[in-house]
Amino acid sequence: xxxxxxxxxxxxxxxxxxxxxxxxxxxxxxxxxxxxxxxxxxxxxxxxxxxxxxxxxxxxxxxxxxxxxxxxxxxxxxxxxxxxxxxxxxxxxxxxxxxxxxxxxxxxxxxxxxxxxxxxxxxxxxxxxxxxxxxxxxxxxxxxxxxxxxxxxxxxxxxxxxxxxxxxxxxxxxx
Numbered sequence: 001x002x003x004x005x006x007x008x009x010x011x012x013x014x015x016x017x018x019x020x021x022x023x024x025x026x027x028x029x030x031x032x033x034x035x036x037x038x039x040x041x042x043x044x045x046x047x048x049x050x051x052x053x054x055x056x057x058x059x060x061x062x063x064x065x066x067x068x069x070x071x072x073x074x075x076x077x078x079x080x081x082x083x084x085x086x087x088x089x090x091x092x093x094x095x096x097x098x099x100x101x102x103x104x105x106x107x108x109x110x111x112x113x114x115x116x117x118x119x120x121x122x123x124x125x126x127x128x129x130x131x132x133x134x135x136x137x138x139x140x141x142x143x144x145x146x147x148x149x150x151x152x153x154x155x156x157x158x159x160x161x162x163x164x165x166x167x168x169x170x171x172x173x174x175x
Contacts, residue, residue: 002078002079002080002081003079003080003081003082003083003153003156004060004061004078004079004081004082004083005082005083005085006082006083006084006085006088007085009088009091009093009094009097010059011059011060012084012088012094012097012098012101013093013097014055014056014058014059014061015056015059015061015082015097015101016096016097016098016100016101017052017055017100018100018103018104019042019044019048019049019052020052020055020056020061021100021101021104021105022042022104022108023038023042023049023052023053023056024056024061024062024077024082025108026038026041026042027062027075027076027077028077028080029163031076032065032066032074032075032076033074033075034072034073034074034075035049035050035053035073035075036049036072038053038075053075057075060078061077061078061079061082062075062076062077062078063075063076063078064076080156081156083149084098084101109167112165127164133173134173141170144170145168145170148168149168152166152168
């Protein structure tokens with residue numbers, strides 16, 4: 001399973017559009033699709049979706065998939081994960097683009113939590129929910145984030161029966 005690390009502000013800005021982030025997520029969850037199929041799923045116009053997919057392609061987030069009947073272009077995600085290094089927050093432009101990405105992620109997480117609440121905790125008692133307040137120095141924090149990433153990467157190629165969205169988020173605890 002491939003991971004794409006966003007290396008620069010231009011690539012981050014290309015991703016930082018709600019339609020693009022959502023389309024990329026759909027391709028990762030549900031596999032290849034045409035612009036028209038994604039447009040219907042996301043309630044967008046097919047022209048708009050085609051534009052956004054071409055922008056994602058330009059920066060390596062999506063690529064061509066084998067055409068179903070040779071007439072329609074099918075798209076697939078280039079990688080299963082996108083990593084956004086903390087260094088991207090060093091500029092106002094980077095912080096602004098990351099704010100868009102985080103906003104879409106927050107909306108998605110809220111929908112996932114609402115669906116879980118609607119299904120009832122008994123529907124999936126094996127899904128954990130924990131929070132921790134740790135006191136770490138910079139080196140410990142960097143090590144913890146790397147170790148968590150390493151553990152997640154160990155499971156990327158598993159083909160289990162359940163799709164699980166795992167959110168790992170380190171926030172300042174002193175606010």
